[in-house]
Amino acid sequence: MVEARKNENAEEQLSLLPAALEALLKDDDDLVSGLANAAAALKLYLDDINWAGFYLLKDKTLVLGPFQGLPACTRIGEGKGVCGKAALDGKTLVVPDVHAFPGHIACDSASASEIVVPLFRAGKVFAVLDIDSPRPGRFGPAEEAILTRAGNIISAWASGLIL
Numbered sequence: 348m349v350e351a352r353k354n355e356n357a358e359e360q361l362s363l364l365p366a367a368l369e370a371l372l373k374d375d376d377d378l379v380s381g382l383a384n385a386a387a388a389l390k391l392y393l394d395d396i397n398w399a400g401f402y403l404l405k406d407k408t409l410v411l412g413p414f415q416g417l418p419a420c421t422r423i424g425e426g427k428g429v430c431g432k433a434a435l436d437g438k439t440l441v442v443p444d445v446h447a448f449p450g451h452i453a454c455d456s457a458s459a460s461e462i463v464v465p466l467f468r469a470g471k472v473f474a475v476l477d478i479d480s481p482r483p484g485r486f487g488p489a490e491e492a493i494l495t496r497a498g499n500i501i502s503a504w505a506s507g508l509i510l
Contacts, residue, residue, distance in 0.1 A: 357394045358489055364392040365496050372504040381508075382474075383413035385501055389478060390415035393490075397457055398479040402430050404472055409434060412474065419454040428452035433463035434472050439495050443484040455479060462486040464498035468506050476501065 367388050375381040382401045389399035400414020402423060409423040409430055426435045428451055433440040442461045445451045458479035466474040476498050480486065486494075 360392055360394070361490065361493050364388065364493055365500055367392060368497055368500045372500070375504075376508060378505060378508055379413060381504060382501075385497075386413045386415045389476075389497070393478065395482050395485055396478055396480045398455055398477070401466075401474050401476055402434075403474045404434055409475065414477075416479070417455050420452055423452060429461050429463050430475050430477050433465050434475050437465050437467075437472050439464045439491060439498070441486050441491055443486070445479075457481045459483045460485040462490065462494055464494050466498055466502045466505065468502065473505065 368385055371384045371388055372381050375384070386400045390396065393399065398414065398416030398419065400416065400419070401412035402409035403412045404410075407425040411419055411421045423431050425431055429440055429442050429445065429448060430452075432450075440461075440463045442448045442451075445453070445458055445461050448461075458481060460480045460483050462478050464476040465472045466476060476494065478486070478494065
């Protein structure tokens with residue numbers, strides 16, 4: 348079991364996330380249970396977020412996967428919103444102000460900023476990691492680096508699964 352140590356240094360706490368994900372995923376051989384635990388760990392290790400979860404790419408549509416937070420949009424079309432754009436481009440997308448992002452899909456009206464990290468299997472996007480915050484500009488270079496690393500850990504783990 349992985350336990351977050353809540354402390355006053357949010358950056359230090361965030362730095363513990365990759366090891367926690369590796370520990371959670373190492374013996375899990377199921378996509379849904381692994382992503383469910385990963386979403387819970389993200390919610391636990393990240394301060395000031397209101398949603399953390401995954402959308403799985405199925406026939407050019409992102410379909411809601413395991414998450415922590417309020418109920419969310421269940422389908423996102425190719426290239427639509429922050430998640431769809433990150434999936435289409437295959438690049439991490441940091442949006443400091445979601446209200447200024449053309450075509451933003453508002454699943455939770457409290458969300459003000461967002462980061463989306465594409466996940467890869469066999470060189471192709473198979474899912475995205477989506478994290479929202481009620482605070483504008485919540486995700487900076489430190490969060491982008493750690494969450495990209497987290498995405499790489501999840502991608503490597505998922506690449507070893509039979510889906």
